[in-house]
Amino acid sequence: MPALHTLGLFVRWAHVAGIAAILGGALLVWLLGVRRNGTNAGTVVAVAHLYEWIFWAAIGVQVMTGVGNLGAFGEALPPSDSAWGTKLIVKLVAVLALAILSVPRTMAVVAMAGDTAPRLRLLSALYGGTTAIVVGIAGLAVWLAHG
Amino acid sequence: MVFALGTFHAAALIAALVLVLYATGALTSLLSGLSTIAGLALFGALWLTTVWSTNRTLRGAFTVAPWTSVPYGVMIPRAAWRSGVNGILFLGCLGVILIISSASNGDIGFLWLGALIFATVGTAVAFVIGLVVGLLFAGVDLALVNATRAILDDKKSQP
Numbered sequence: 001m002p003a004l005h006t007l008g009l010f011v012r013w014a015h016v017a018g019i020a021a022i023l024g025g026a027l028l029v030w031l032l033g034v035r036r037n038g039t040n041a042g043t044v045v046a047v048a049h050l051y052e053w054i055f056w057a058a059i060g061v062q063v064m065t066g067v068g069n070l071g072a073f074g075e076a077l078p079p080s081d082s083a084w085g086t087k088l089i090v091k092l093v094a095v096l097a098l099a100i101l102s103v104p105r106t107m108a109v110v111a112m113a114g115d116t117a118p119r120l121r122l123l124s125a126l127y128g129g130t131t132a133i134v135v136g137i138a139g140l141a142v143w144l145a146h147g
Numbered sequence: 148m149v150f151a152l153g154t155f156h157a158a159a160l161i162a163a164l165v166l167v168l169y170a171t172g173a174l175t176s177l178l179s180g181l182s183t184i185a186g187l188a189l190f191g192a193l194w195l196t197t198v199w200s201t202n203r204t205l206r207g208a209f210t211v212a213p214w215t216s217v218p219y220g221v222m223i224p225r226a227a228w229r230s231g232v233n234g235i236l237f238l239g240c241l242g243v244i245l246i247i248s249s250a251s252n253g254d255i256g257f258l259w260l261g262a263l264i265f266a267t268v269g270t271a272v273a274f275v276i277g278l279v280v281g282l283l284f285a286g287v288d289l290a291l292v293n294a295t296r297a298i299l300d301d302k303k304s305q306p
Contacts, residue, residue, distance in 0.1 A: 107295040
């Protein structure tokens, strides 16, 4: 297998693994927050704190590998006024929105890490919102991959 | 917090640039002239220098997140200066990556001329671009800090 082909496969794998980590982690923290009677509040904040590290590392990887995936199209990249191009623009706007809206979530989790009574209702809302946006982005990605 | 904000700056900048370039039709020619390895290395370099720059800017600012303990009058000039320096650092990385990429293609004819332009005019331009982008992100960050304060102060979110 040529080295460049292997690199292309690795870039695609990293892109899918990144979105899986972002979605799976957000879903986990949301579920832990919703099950208020079954989980210790401090544990939920600790898991959320760890997730924030994974989330931002994965966002960096998503952007890096996403550009790599676009570059793999070369001259065959469909134009922005095509149906595929419109979907890509919507996906890029959604990724930008996810990054911007995630900064207050991270700051809130960092602030809550020192709280004696963390706000699980707020955490559930923040991670529920993150999950909803990421599900939308993942759906767009699947749609794009199938033309 | 430093890693999160640094990554946010690098990722949002590249996502916004890709969005604008794609919408205007300039992305295809830009990406077709760049190898996958060079592209990954360039983003990796931008990510690294931006996290470093954010770390230097936020020194002492997030003692109790997200409440900044450093006045805005200190933070904003510091952010502008560090972002300008980040622009120069990234330019240096860009130069190294381009030299390696050109040398591996055997295309080193204009290497010294390119290096001279990079070291003079390029440095000044990179500083100004970095400074402007840094000021823009300082404004975005302050808005996001205020949004976080509003979320945490909201009575409905209290336990």
